[in-house]
């Protein structure tokens with residue numbers, strides 16, 4: 001098998017140095033997609049929220065809200081309906097349904113999941129406290145005594161309290177400082193208890209929900225919504241990956257050291273021409289060896305789909321990535337995806353500027369294959385030895401009319417900082433405000449570069465981010 005490691009060596013190094021060519025090879029540029037997909041998903045989610053609350057509106061006569069007690073209970077019931085709906089949305093977002101993963105992208109989904117998670121927690125706590133206070137006032141007893149009565153007398157109420165407790169715990173683990181302090185796998189497994197919340201919530205909603213316990217169209221509608229979400233979960237997590245992996249039977253073909261802390265893993269499989277992989281997308285990878293099969297890690301292939309092989313270029317940062325060095329040819333691989341909107345199909349302009357920091361070059365390198373010629377690439381690395389895939393980048397410079405700038409130096413070096421300032425960027429790429437900008441790198445670099453780009457006049461909608469964080 002031949003891999004693309006033998007392209008003619010080009011120029012490299014310096015602070016910054018530039019490669020540029022003028023011959024243009026044929027490029028496979030995909031048609032544009034535009035933001036309609038994201039808007040459609042948002043519209044459906046808002047319409048669903050309206051539908052979830054509407055039955056309360058229909059079934060509650062105006063004159064039933066005259067007392068404070070009735071108003072508190074009613075507000076609690078609305079919060080309960082909102083919470084029930086948001087819980088379904090949360091699970092749907094995590095279903096990995098291809099239509100969502102390709103229209104929204106993992107990073108957008110993760111952002112929505114975090115934001116909706118906070119709203120869900122507020123809705124659940126509001127539901128519990130408002131309904132409890134309302135009932136306690138009605139019975140003229142304390143909230144604590146009323147909570148005891150509910151737990152004793154109502155079937156499924158214990159489950160509902162446990163679900164609220166789990167959600168509160170998950171809410172806390174979502175706080176950034178706590179999340180980053182926990183090992184990723186522990187955080188991930190804690191989050192799987194979200195499915196338990198769905199099960200417990202199901203019983204509670206249908207046993208006690210004022211709008212749901214009676215048979216009728218509203219109850220049927222909610223049951224259908226639950227079934228659809230369960231089907232999405234089964235489809236996205238089981239059926240689609242099973243189909244992909246049975247079709248391609250991916251295996252490790254080779255592991256190659258790119259530098260002391262980065263490797264490339266080459267994979268082969270059957271009928272890879274049917275793998276619908278766009279440059280810049282990622283998949284979740286499971287390497288089926290004794291100690292690793294239970295962990296799925298996201299990596300973006302560092303070359304666009306080519307029908308013959310897939311390559312992951314991985315920086316060793318922890319236990320899992322360090323272990324990938326020991327993979328042997330023939331190891332079976334399980335993949336889920338491809339996902340993500342960091343693709344040429346999501347461009348908004350004719351020309352592009354790509355900015356990569358460190359291992360952030362992987363999706364950028366793949367994206368270069370599918371963007372229209374005339375792109376510019378700024379590649380930030382600490383030392384010349386940290387520059388990955390440089391021969392291929394120089395080949396792009398020669399063949400795809402791409403200007404490649406290597407900006408080398410440590411984080412505190414004034415030179416590279418100046419190059420990535422609004423003035424520095426404008427000097428390197430004078431028409432940058434008219435380009436899409438594709439940015440992937442460590443969080444610090446991404447944040448400061450987005451600020452510089454905005455100051456240099458690049459509209460937000462033209463800035464595309466891959467942050468390596470889900």
Ligand SMILES: Cc1cc2nc3c(=O)[nH]c(=O)nc-3n(C[C@H](O)[C@H](O)[C@H](O)COP(=O)(O)OP(=O)(O)OC[C@H]3O[C@@H](n4cnc5c(N)ncnc54)[C@H](O)[C@@H]3O)c2cc1C
Pocket residue numbers: 106184185282295296297298299300301313314315316317318319320321322359362363467468469470
């Ligand atoms: C969409 C996406 C694409 C990526 N593409 C690449 C790539 O092409 N090349 C590359 O070198 N790195 C890539 N990464 C980063 C890579 O996934 C992590 O570096 C790797 O999972 C770290 O695992 P570890 O056990 O070695 O390190 P750890 O020290 O355990 O983890 C380091 C950090 O990686 C993240 N992480 C760990 N495990 C997971 C997981 N199972 N799922 C999601 N995030 C996790 C966490 O934020 C964690 O804090 C990508 C990440 C994302 C989200």
